[in-house]
Structures are given as C-alpha cells and as structure tokens.
Amino acid sequence: MNSADVIVIGGGFAGVIAARDLSNAGHSVILLEGRDRLGGRTWSRRFEGYSQQLEMGGTWIAPTKQKFVAAELSRYGIGTHQSPAAEDFGWAIDDEIKREPFPIPATQWPDFEVAISRINADAARIRFYEEPLGQDGLDDLDIPFSTYVEDLKAPRITSEFLLAWPTFYFGAYPQNLSALHVLSWVAGFGSASGWYTLLTDKVLGGTKNLVDHIIADSQTDVRLDNPVQSIHAVGERTQVTTRYGDVFESRAVVMATPINTWDNIDVQPPLDGSHAAMAQEKQAGESVKIWALVRGLERNFFGVGWHTRIKWMATEYTTDEGSYLVGFASAAADLNPHDKDDITRAVHEFLPNVEVIAVDSHDWNRDEFSEGTWMAYRPGQVMAHSHGLQESHGRIAFANSDIASGWAGWIDGAIESGIQAAETVKKWLIS
Numbered sequence: 001m002n003s004a005d006v007i008v009i010g011g012g013f014a015g016v017i018a019a020r021d022l023s024n025a026g027h028s029v030i031l032l033e034g035r036d037r038l039g040g041r042t043w044s045r046r047f048e049g050y051s052q053q054l055e056m057g058g059t060w061i062a063p064t065k066q067k068f069v070a071a072e073l074s075r076y077g078i079g080t081h082q083s084p085a086a087e088d089f090g091w092a093i094d095d096e097i098k099r100e101p102f103p104i105p106a107t108q109w110p111d112f113e114v115a116i117s118r119i120n121a122d123a124a125r126i127r128f129y130e131e132p133l134g135q136d137g138l139d140d141l142d143i144p145f146s147t148y149v150e151d152l153k154a155p156r157i158t159s160e161f162l163l164a165w166p167t168f169y170f171g172a173y174p175q176n177l178s179a180l181h182v183l184s185w186v187a188g189f190g191s192a193s194g195w196y197t198l199l200t201d202k203v204l205g206g207t208k209n210l211v212d213h214i215i216a217d218s219q220t221d222v223r224l225d226n227p228v229q230s231i232h233a234v235g236e237r238t239q240v241t242t243r244y245g246d247v248f249e250s251r252a253v254v255m256a257t258p259i260n261t262w263d264n265i266d267v268q269p270p271l272d273g274s275h276a277a278m279a280q281e282k283q284a285g286e287s288v289k290i291w292a293l294v295r296g297l298e299r300n301f302f303g304v305g306w307h308t309r310i311k312w313m314a315t316e317y318t319t320d321e322g323s324y325l326v327g328f329a330s331a332a333a334d335l336n337p338h339d340k341d342d343i344t345r346a347v348h349e350f351l352p353n354v355e356v357i358a359v360d361s362h363d364w365n366r367d368e369f370s371e372g373t374w375m376a377y378r379p380g381q382v383m384a385h386s387h388g389l390q391e392s393h394g395r396i397a398f399a400n401s402d403i404a405s406g407w408a409g410w411i412d413g414a415i416e417s418g419i420q421a422a423e424t425v426k427k428w429l430i431s
C-alpha cells in the first residue's frame with residue numbers, strides 16, 4: 001500500500017500547482033499521472049522528423065491580463081518570447097479571401113462599432129476573476145453564441161467576423177458555445193478590440209520549462225504511467241486504485257483531470273450535482289490544432305476564416321526547412337489531424353500556392369486523457385454548473401482549467417484552480 005496525506009490525480013498545470021503548494025505546506029503528496037509525461041494539455045515537443053521545437057497544445061499567454069500565469073513566470077524568473085508579426089493577411093469571410101489587414105468595409109464601420117459597444121457593455125457586467133462565471137443576473141447571456149450574434153443584427157461581413165473569432169478561440173461551433181463564456185474572455189482582455197488583437201506571448205523554453213520548474217520546486221512523489229481507475233471513500237480515508245491494480249491511500253484527493261474524462265473514473269460515493277451532470281454532458285471544446293511545414297511562403301501569414309475549415313492560421317517559425325504554419329479548426333469533423341492530404345487541402349483554402357512538405361498534430365479529441373481540447377461551456381452550462389463545479393465531493397477537491405473562475409480554458413485558469421484546490425485541502429488537513 002502506498003500512502004500520503006494527499007493524492008493528486010493528473011499532472012497538468014492544475015495538478016502540479018496543487019501538488020507544489022500542498023507539498024510546500026508540509027504535506028506528503030503523491031501525484032498519479034496517466035501519461036508518460038507531465039504537462040497534460042500542454043506538450044512541448046519537436047515537429048515529427050524535424051528539429052523545430054513546437055507546442056502541440058496550450059501555447060500563448062497574456063501576462064498583462066492573466067495574473068496567475070504572470071506570477072508563476074515571475075516566481076521562476078522565466079521570460080516570454082513572441083510569435084512573429086503578421087505581414088500578409090487572409091480573411092475568409094463573405095465567401096472570399098480578403099487579403100487586407102482588416103476585412104470590414106468602411107460602410108459597415110458604424111454597425112461594427114454598435115456591435116462592439118454592445119459586446120463590451122455585456123462583458124462589463126461580468127465580475128471577472130472574482131467568483132465563478134455563473135453570477136447573478138447573467139442568465140440572458142448564457143445562450144448560444146450564434147443567437148447572440150444574430151441578435152446584434154449586424155450586416156453579413158461584420159457578423160461573420162464576430163462569429164469567426166470565437167469559433168477558433170474556443171474550438172467549438174457557435175451554436176454549441178455559451179455567449180457568456182465568450183464574453184468572459186472579452187472581460188478578461190478588457191475590451192472586444194483587445195480580444196481581437198493577436199496574442200503573441202509564449203513561455204520561454206516552452207510550456208514544459210514552466211511545468212518542470214513548478215514540480216521541481218516541491219517534494220512531490222511523481223508517478224507517471226499510472227492511470228487512475230477508481231477513487232473510493234473508505235471511512236476517513238480515500239483509496240485510489242490504478243488501472244494496473246496498485247492501491248494508494250490518502251486523507252484527501254485532488255482530482256486534476258479534465259471534465260470530459262471524469263466518467264472514466266469510478267468515484268464512490270458517486271459524483272452528484274454539477275459534477276455528475278458535466279461528466280455526462282461534457283464541455284464543447286473540440287478544436288483541431290495542426291502544424292504544417294510549407295515552402296513558397298515569402299511573408300509571415302495571418303488568416304482568420306468563417307467559411308474555411310481552418311478557422312485561424314499563422315506563420316509561427318521560419319527556418320531553412322521552410323515556414324511552420326500553425327492552424328486551428330473548430331472540430332474534428334472539419335479536419336482530420338492525421339491526414340496530410342486533408343490538412344494540405346485546408347491550408348490551400350487560404351494559401352493555394354504553398355507546397356506542404358510535412359504535417360504534425362496531436363489528436364486531443366481521441367486521447368483518452370483529454371477527450372477534447374480546452375473549456376468551452378455549452379449554452380446553459382455556465383449558470384447551471386460553474387458554481388457547483390468548484391465545490392468539493394467528500395474529501396475530493398477538483399482542480400482544472402475547465403472549472404476556473406477567470407480564464408476557464410487557459411493555462412492561467414489551470415493555475416488559478418490548482419491554487420484554490422490546494423487551499424481547500426490545506427484546511428481539511430489541519431482540522
């Protein structure tokens with residue numbers, strides 16, 4: 001029998017932060033991770049067959065707006081580096097590719113301004129970071145983002161522009177996505193125009209660099225390749241059993257696994273309330289992130305699309321091997337992450353003349369340890385569940401970006417949630 005004060009299940013950002021904070025508070029911690037690496041939905045590795053270092057998952061951060069990730073970078077003296085500035089544009093809206101920096105014609109600027117003012121006013125109703133997103137009086141916003149945009153009654157190009165961004169940003173179709181969740185990111189960025197501005201900051205040395213610093217700053221006993229199968233309350237203690245039959249025992253558990261995988265773990269007594277509901281309903285994020293090594297691209301490209309299969313695509317690195325493009329589709333149905341021909345066709349929708357040399361991707365949607373990408377609340381889920389998701393279940397505290405109050409869906413949200421879970425467990429352990 002392996003025993004510790006706390007067992008943390010899952011070694012993404014939320015799990016390693018919770019483990020560090022509990023370990024540094026003097027508690028013994030075992031972290032059980034199903035994969036053969038830490039980092040979860042962030043994963044720094046090389047482009048398959050080439051030397052270029054990439055991020056297969058979470059990448060960009062906004063340290064001036066995201067206080068939790070900023071604090072961790074500062075704690076470990078880690079800087080940021082930038083994605084390149086765009087030089088060539090492609091806006092796939094209004095059934096064509098517009099090759100200008102801003103696609104909305106001057107005749108629609110008044111409509112655009114009205115729409116943006118309304119978005120900013122609705123976002124200003126959210127008390128960002130202060131409490132879970134389902135705050136009193138916001139029910140009217142927890143509707144499909146497609147309906148919200150329809151209600152703005154903007155002309156077609158403006159509407160497509162407004163729809164294209166969240167479809168990429170959340171990796172979900174707008175009818176499956178809560179407008180309230182979208183507006184929370186507007187609130188976080190401070191304005192809708194800030195929201196449309198490119199995010200360019202990345203963690204120096206890759207996300208793995210930050211994960212490695214966090215876990216090294218603790219006495220956590222990390223066990224990789226240990227997928228957890230069950231969590232059973234046994235009297236005052238909790239028994240955690242892995243797929244291979246190893247049993248671990250602790251006074252408390254931090255369940256730091258993604259919502260979409262919760263129903264893979266047998267919890268006794270069973271999850272109830274919002275935890276049970278979300279384990280069944282799941283969140284909507286199903287983005288497909290792809291990398292393509294191309295030749296024939298002379299300037300740094302940046303494209304956003306509504307009618308294209310890739311919804312956002314940009315040059316990320318230029319080397320002797322060629323240009324590395326990174327792109328996102330909103331769903332697996334739109335793009336096969338393993339099919340070079342399919343990805344090539346999708347890249348050619350924006351850039352018909354480039355030669356695609358090689359492609360690389362990770363299928364997060366079919367990965368048993370994520371079963372989706374990042375948090376995208378479905379319509380109605382925010383008001384129904386965002387508070388309940390942060391509650392504990394017996395001596396199980398939950399931690400992951402999906403349930404954060406602020407940047408749910410981001411690395412920052414994972415860190416926020418890991419800190420909160422550690423605070424909850426510390427109180428249990430001293431009582």
Ligand SMILES: Cc1cc2nc3c(=O)[nH]c(=O)nc-3n(C[C@H](O)[C@H](O)[C@H](O)COP(=O)(O)OP(=O)(O)OC[C@H]3O[C@@H](n4cnc5c(N)ncnc54)[C@H](O)[C@@H]3O)c2cc1C
Nearest residue numbers: 010012013014034040041057058059060228400401410411
């Ligand atoms: C393609 C992609 C692009 C993204 N882009 C960005 C971005 O640019 N910026 C940004 O801030 N965020 C981005 N995100 C989101 C961000 O990466 C995540 O929100 C964040 O990393 C989640 O951290 P977490 O700790 O909450 O969950 P996870 O990182 O998913 O960690 C959960 C851990 O639990 C483990 N686990 C699951 N089941 C079990 C089990 N049964 N037993 C043991 N272990 C288990 C998993 O292996 C994993 O390590 C992106 C995500 C993806 C997938």
